[in-house]
Amino acid sequence: MDPKPRLLIVIDIATVILLIIATAMVLFYTPVERVMGLVQKVFYFHVAAGWAGMLGFLVATISGVVYLITSNRKYDIVGLASVEIGMVFALINVITGSIWAKPIWNTWWTWDPRLTTVTIMLFIYAAYFMLRAGIEDPERRARFGAVYTVVGFISVPLTFFSARLFRTIHPIVVGANQPGATGAFDMSPSMLQTFLVSLFTFSFIFISLLWHRVRLGKLEDKVEQLKYKTME
Amino acid sequence: MLLLDQGPAETSAYLIAGYVVIFGGLFLYLLSLIIRTRKLIKEMKRLQDDQI
Numbered sequence: 001m002d003p004k005p006r007l008l009i010v011i012d013i014a015t016v017i018l019l020i021i022a023t024a025m026v027l028f029y030t031p032v033e034r035v036m037g038l039v040q041k042v043f044y045f046h047v048a049a050g051w052a053g054m055l056g057f058l059v060a061t062i063s064g065v066v067y068l069i070t071s072n073r074k075y076d077i078v079g080l081a082s083v084e085i086g087m088v089f090a091l092i093n094v095i096t097g098s099i100w101a102k103p104i105w106n107t108w109w110t111w112d113p114r115l116t117t118v119t120i121m122l123f124i125y126a127a128y129f130m131l132r133a134g135i136e137d138p139e140r141r142a143r144f145g146a147v148y149t150v151v152g153f154i155s156v157p158l159t160f161f162s163a164r165l166f167r168t169i170h171p172i173v174v175g176a177n178q179p180g181a182t183g184a185f186d187m188s189p190s191m192l193q194t195f196l197v198s199l200f201t202f203s204f205i206f207i208s209l210l211w212h213r214v215r216l217g218k219l220e221d222k223v224e225q226l227k228y229k230t231m232e
Numbered sequence: 233m234l235l236l237d238q239g240p241a242e243t244s245a246y247l248i249a250g251y252v253v254i255f256g257g258l259f260l261y262l263l264s265l266i267i268r269t270r271k272l273i274k275e276m277k278r279l280q281d282d283q284i
Contacts, residue, residue, distance in 0.1 A: 039243035
């Protein structure tokens with residue numbers, strides 16, 4: 001395996017430091033919300049995880065487009081890595097949302113438009129792995145995967161705007177809430193600062209994980225090539 | 233108003249559960265990356281040895 005680039009080491013260190021700072025801000029700097037109590041503090045990383053998940057799906061779409069134009073294998077590796085990491089963050093987002101919902105909505109889950117669209121999005125991206133697993137030819141797999149990420153991305157803005165377009169109980173962070181939104185709150189300056197730091201931190205975690213996953217993808221390719229050579 | 237008079241709800245267990253999911257999820261994914269990388273390096277060495 002190629003030695004770890006210096007920039008990646010810097011990003012890794014910065015990510016750990018940022019995560020410590022963001023966690024400390026969430027726990028000690030932000031106030032306790034006066035109705036919801038401590039569970040409101042899940043919000044900072046819940047939204048940040050959602051952002052990182054959607055960022056992953058966006059990067060996968062861009063990689064897909066670039067792959068379709070250039071047929072360069074490295075963009076397929078980036079696409080696969082982005083979807084995988086996007087799924088991790090999206091799952092964290094959904095599970096933490098459910099944990100927040102239990103004391104606030106008095107239920108772990110409800111088929112609200114936002115929760116429904118995020119579930120559809122998760123299934124769409126889970127199917128991406130099944131699609132890839134079903135195709136043996138690497139070039140065909142990459143091409144189909146690229147087209148799929150481009151088409152599948154429709155689910156991402158649909159999920160993001162669902163809470164704004166439809167009647168929902170899911171609170172909106174930026175913009176006006178629906179009259180039926182439950183668990184909405186006004187952000188104080190310390191809450192807003194922590195929220196922005198959390199978004200920044202999760203962007204760093206995403207970049208760091210993506211780079212590591214791409215390196216792993218390249219290693220997978222090398223092993224695959226060696227296997228073919230050995231078979232010959 | 234009644235809710236405000238009562239003070240914040242006791243929801244600390246949910247906060248802990250939320251952060252266990254966040255850090256646990258990230259840790260498990262990182263662990264999977266490390267395990268997969270080690271496995272591949274082992275496999276690569278084996279294949280290189282076979283070629284020799």
